[in-house]
Structure formats: structure tokens, C-alpha cells
Amino acid sequence: MEDVSTREPVATPGSRFHARRSDAWFLLLAAVVVGLDQFAKWFIRQTIERGDVWPGDWPVRIVHITNSGAAFGILQGAGPLLAVTSVIGMAAILTYLFNPGFAHPLMRVGLALMLGGAVGNLIDRLYSGEVVDFIKFPHWPAFNVADSSITIGVLFLLWAMTREPAETPDTAN
Numbered sequence: 001m002e003d004v005s006t007r008e009p010v011a012t013p014g015s016r017f018h019a020r021r022s023d024a025w026f027l028l029l030a031a032v033v034v035g036l037d038q039f040a041k042w043f044i045r046q047t048i049e050r051g052d053v054w055p056g057d058w059p060v061r062i063v064h065i066t067n068s069g070a071a072f073g074i075l076q077g078a079g080p081l082l083a084v085t086s087v088i089g090m091a092a093i094l095t096y097l098f099n100p101g102f103a104h105p106l107m108r109v110g111l112a113l114m115l116g117g118a119v120g121n122l123i124d125r126l127y128s129g130e131v132v133d134f135i136k137f138p139h140w141p142a143f144n145v146a147d148s149s150i151t152i153g154v155l156f157l158l159w160a161m162t163r164e165p166a167e168t169p170d171t172a173n
Contacts, residue, residue, distance in 0.1 A: 026097060026112040033116025037145035038123060041132040053136070065142050066130040079129045086122040090115060106160035113153030120146030 048054060048064040055061065069076035093115045096102045102111065121144075124131040133142035 023098065026108050029109065029112040030116035030119065033113060033145070033149045034119045034123070037117070037120030037149070040134070040145050041120075041124065044132055044134045048134075059138055061136045062134055063136045063142050065133050066128075067133050067142075068130040079125050083122060083125045086118050086125070090118050090122070093118065104160045106156050106163070110153040110156030110158075110160065113149045113156065115153075117146040117148070117150035117153065120144075120149070 044062070044064050048062065050064050050066065053061050053063050067076075068079055070082055075082065093111050097108060097111045097115070102108060121131050131144065131146075133144050133147070135144065135148075136142040
């Protein structure tokens, strides 16, 4: 008798979205990003007072600041709006992650990184209403692991989209 628990899920006729066992790697990558982001933010909250900078004389510094807005300090105080848009964005990312049209591994890595970053920042917004930022380059707003993950994920997605020609029904044969 066949063990059905080890079988790959099969899409039902007409179904375009389905999870496969191989999707676990992408969800694991997103979970690792969330874990690293939350650990880094916890560490900053525990070791650096809000507003402090370490070390003071290096070009790249570790700071402890909070941001109640979006990237680059826009939409300050719009936490509820940003939380709702984060949930909508995460739903869209999951939809694309499980869409066979986005099967290219680089696209899926990009989506997983974006998902992990969105979840990491959403946790902060829900927990305290603001996001902890701690990496500071000169002449650039402070950011965190989640922000970096989202940015790198977008770059992976764009790179994969420019590298792989879209397969059309005419070219599939």
C-alpha cells in the first residue's frame, strides 16, 4: 500500500495555485529571515540605549532608533495603515510563491526574502507600534535586517525576471 503522506500534492483540474514539498525551503528561508531580524532587534534593544550610536567614529554605525513610519521615514505614525498593507503584501507574496508561473528559483528566493522581511517588520508594528532600525550608513536612513531582506528580495525578483524570458504557449513546445 502506498504511503500517501510522502506523495507530492497534485493540483486539481483548473487549480493554478498549489503548495509542493519543495516549497518548504522557501518558507524556511522566510522563517530564518524573521528569526535573524527579531534576534538582531532584541539584541539592539537589550544592549544599546535608544538614540545611542556605536562606535561613534566609524562610517557604518550601529544605532538604536525607532521608526513609526515606512521606509525612509515616510508616513510617520501610520502604523495601522502600514500593518494592513503589510498583511495584504504578504498575502500577495504567498500567492505568487505558490504560483507555478513564478517557479524560477531566484524569483522564489526573492519572494521568500520579501516575505520574511515583511513578517519581521509587521511583528514590530504589532508589538510596539514602531520598527527598530539599527544599521546606519552616512547620508542614508537607518534600516534593519527585515528592510535589507526586502530590498535584496526585490533585486532577486527583478534580476530573475530580466534573465528568464517569459514562456508563452507558442514557445512551450
